Amino acid sequence: MCALGLAATMLLASCAVTPPGPPGSASPGQPTTAPTPPVLHMPPPAGTVERNRSRWVPASFNELPGWQDEQLSDWWPAMRQGCQNPPTAWATLCTEVRQTSGLPDGLLLRLWAESKLQVYRVESLDGDPAGLLTGYFEPEIPASRKPTWNRKVPLYGPPADLVAKKPYWTRQQLDTLPAARSALQGREIAWVEDPLDALILQIQGSGRLQLTESDGGQRLIRLAFAGHNEQPYKSIGRWLIDQGELTPAQASWPGIKDWARRNPRRVQEMLWQNPRYVFFREEPLLDPSLGPKGAQAVPLTPGRSIAVDPQSVPYGTPVWLDTTEPLSTKPLQRLVMAQDTGSAITGAVRADFFWGWGDEAEANAGRMKQGLKMWVLWPKG
Template sequence: MRPFLNRRLLPAAAALGLGLLLAACTSIPLPPLETPPPVAPAAAAEPPPPAAPSLERPRARWVAARFEDLPGWEADRLQAWWPAFLAGCVRPPAPWQAACAQARQLAATGLAGDEPALRRWLQGELRVWRVEGLEGQTEGLMTGYHEPLMAASRRASTQRKVPLHGVPADLASRRPWWTRQQIDTLPAAQAALKGREIAWLEDPLDALVLHIQGSGRLRVTEPDGSQRWVRLAFAGHNDQPYRSVGRWLIEQGELTLAEASWPGIKAWARRNPKRLQEMLWQNPRYVFFREEPLTDPTVGPRGAQGVPLTPGRSIAVDPLSIPYGTPVWLDTTEPLSPQPLRRLVQAQDTGSAITGAVRADYFWGWGEDAESQAGRTRQPLRAWVLWPRDQTP
C-alpha cells in the first residue's frame, strides 16, 4: 500500500531535512574518502583454436585430421590391405603416381612382410582427411555387393529362358534406350536384342542380381554338353534410372526396412509369384554385358578404376566425393551385428546407387558367404581418406 502524504507539508519537511543534513555536515567530521583499489583489467578471452583446414569436392568436404583420430587404426592388419593398394597402382591416378612408384620399390624389398615398417611408411607419406557432407554430416551408409556365381546355358530351354544380353547395335544412337518393361513387352525392343544373347538363366531374379552387381561368374553349359566358367563384365546400360526393388516393396507395405535384404526380397518373390514381373519392372535400368575368360578364379572382377577388386579391401564410392585409387578408412559394424568393422580399403569401383559423401559399397567377394553378407549389409558409416602429403587433394 502506498502511504498517504500531505502535499502541503512537503516543502517544510524538505527544508527541515536539508537543515538537519547541513547541520550534521558542519558538526560531525566525515572520514576521509577511501581510494578504491585498482581494478585489474579483465583477462582477454582466449581465442578459439583455429579451425581444421578443409576443402570441398563436388559432393563432399574433406576436413584435416590425424591418424590418432582413426578408430581402431592400430588394430588393422595393413598387410591385408597392401595387395589391394598395389593392384590400384597398376593404373594409378596422377596424384598417386609418385606414391605408387615408392610402393612398388618397397614391395620388391619385402615391405609387405614387415607390418611396423609398412605402417611407418604409410603414416610418413600420407595425410588423413575426414569425409563429411557439404552441410557437415559425418555419418552415412555402407551397403555391400558381391560377384554372383550362377549356372547358365548357351541355348534357351524350357528351364533356362531368361537371357543375358550384350550391347545392342543402336545403344549409342538411342538415349535413353528401352526400359526393362519395354524390353520384356515391345517387339521392337526385343528385335534390337535378337542375336545379342550371351547366355540363358533359369530365374529372372538371378538376372536382376547380375544387373545390380554389374558382373558375375557363369558356369556355362555349351551346346556339346561341356561346361566351363566365364566372367560377365559390365559393358553398358540403357541410360534409365536405377530404382531399388527393395525400396518399392517397403513403400508398398510388403516388407519392413529390416526385411528388405536380398534374402527377404527373394522370399517375398516366392510367396508372390504373380507379382514378380511387377516388382522387376520397378527398376527400369537394364544392364548389358561382355564375356571374358576366367583365367584365374582367385582374381576379382575389374572395378571402375580398371583394376581387379580385392574381397574385403575394395569399395565402390561416389567419385565426386572420393577419387578412385584413394585409401579409405572405414568405421562401421558387421552386418546384423554390433561388432566393429574398422579397416583400410581402396576406392576402386562405383555404382548407380552409390552417391553422396559418406557412402560406400563394400565388396565381399564371391561365393555363398559373400552373397549372404552382401545381401545383409546396411550399416552406419564414418569414413576418412588418406592422401599423399605432397599432393593437393
C-alpha cells in the same frame, strides 16, 4: 553442424546486431526488444581440403579406431592393384609400391604409411562426419550357352541400335513389344534359370557364370557391364515396401528373394517396376581370385575395395572405415581402397563395400546397411 577439429581460432563475421532503442522509447507496458545475438561463423580448420561434395579435415593416425590392430598385409594387395592406375598425386608413392617385391612385413607397412601419408577425416560440406555403408558382391550363377528346360532367362549383349536410340526400350517393353524383342535376337550370351539371378547381375553390373557349353563342357566366365538402356533405376525393394508387401527391415535382397518364392505370379510385375536394363560383354576369367574391374579400371579385392562418390573421394585413395558388420555390433574397422563407384553411391561419407563372390558374400552384401565414419590417407605434401 560445424566441426572444430584442429581449428585454433573462431572468427566473428558479419555480426548483424539490432541495437535497442533509446531509453524510454518502448511503448508503456511493452518490453524492450533484446538485441539480436551475433552470428558466429566458424571456418574449417587450417589445412582442410574442400572437394565438390566433401571436405577433408586434418586428423592423425591415433584418431583411427582400431588402427593399431589392423593387418596391413591384408590391405597391401589392394593397394598394389590401385597403383596400376594411380591418381596423379600418387604417382611417386605408387612407383615405390610397384617396385616392392613380395609382401612387406606388417610393421614396415605401418611405418611406411605413418611416415608417408596424412590422415583426413571425411565430412559433408556442412561438417557432418556420419554416413552410410552398404555392400555389393559379384554374383556367381549357373548358366547354359543354349536355353534348356530349366534355363529360359536370357542375358544379352548390347543391341545394334543401342547407341542410336536414347533412351532405349524399358524393361517391360523389351519383354513385351515385338520390335524391342526383335532387336535382342541373336544377342544372347547365356541363359539362367531365375529372373532374379538376371536382375542381380544387372544391379551389380557384372558377375560370374558357371557356364555349361554347347558341347557339355564346363567353364567359368565373367560378364562385364557393356551398357544400359538409359532408363532410370527404380528400386524393387522400395516398390515392395510401398505395396505393403515388405517392411523396410525385410526389404533386403534375401527378403526380396523370399517374397518372390512366395509370390511367383507377381515376379514379372515386380521386375517391370525397374525400367533400367543392363547389357553385358563376355570376358575370360583369367584369375578367379580377383574381382571384376571397378571404375578405377583395376580388379576389385574382396573385403578391401569399396565404391565411393568420386566427387568426395578420388579413385585410388586408401580409406579407413569405422563401422560394424551386417546385422551386428561387431566392429568392422579396416583400411580399404576406393576403386569403384555406383549410381546410388553419392555424397561425402558414403561407400559400398565389396564382399567378393559366392553365397556368403551375397548374404553379407544383401544385409549390409550400416552407419559409417571414414578417413582418407593422402600423400604428404
